[in-house]
Amino acid sequence: MTTEQDTKAGERTKRRLETIAGTLGALLTAGTLAVLVYDGIAGDGGPPAIVVESGAARVVDDKYVIDITVRNDGDQTAAAVVIEGALRRGDTIVETRELELDYVSPRTVHTGGLVFTHDPALHELELHAKSWTTP
Known part of the structure; x- marks a missing residue:
């Protein structure tokens, strides 16, 4: 393998990791928003206990x-x-x-x-x- 091939392989790996990290971040953000919206809508709003x-x-x-x-x-x-x-x-x-x-x-x-x-x-x-x- 040449240095140029090593560089391209490293860049592909880096892009893959960035894509995975970005996807996980988006999923966590969407999940958090879904929980907050659900709690706001489905919360029974009962009195203090x-x-x-x-x-x-x-x-x-x-x-x-x-x-x-x-x-x-x-x-x-x-x-x-x-x-x-x-x-x-x-x-x-x-x-x-x-x-x-x-x-x-x-x-x-x-x-x-x-x-x-x-x-x-x-x-x-x-x-x-x-x-x-x-x-």
Whole structure:
């Protein structure tokens, strides 16, 4: 093989690889657009579904901090989300605290903390989404 033949063979290989890469890029772009369009059309647009879960409790400066996780399992964004945590002893509410989140987008998770003066280990903790609006 001569140098000229080697050069032509190298150029053909290069063009083939460029064509393959371009085709793969176009397919990925078309697939992404198809998924976005389908989600926009077929999404049921259901309301926000706020779920609140408690995490670890720790002592900070003689206060009790309970980590919480807030997620939105719904299809719409929730705004001005108010989470309420209450410590109960039987039927008596010992202490309540609130946490407000500006926005909780669909299928996202946020973390925060509620600070109590009473020891949560000695009480029953109740957590729930108290209110929210749609922007």
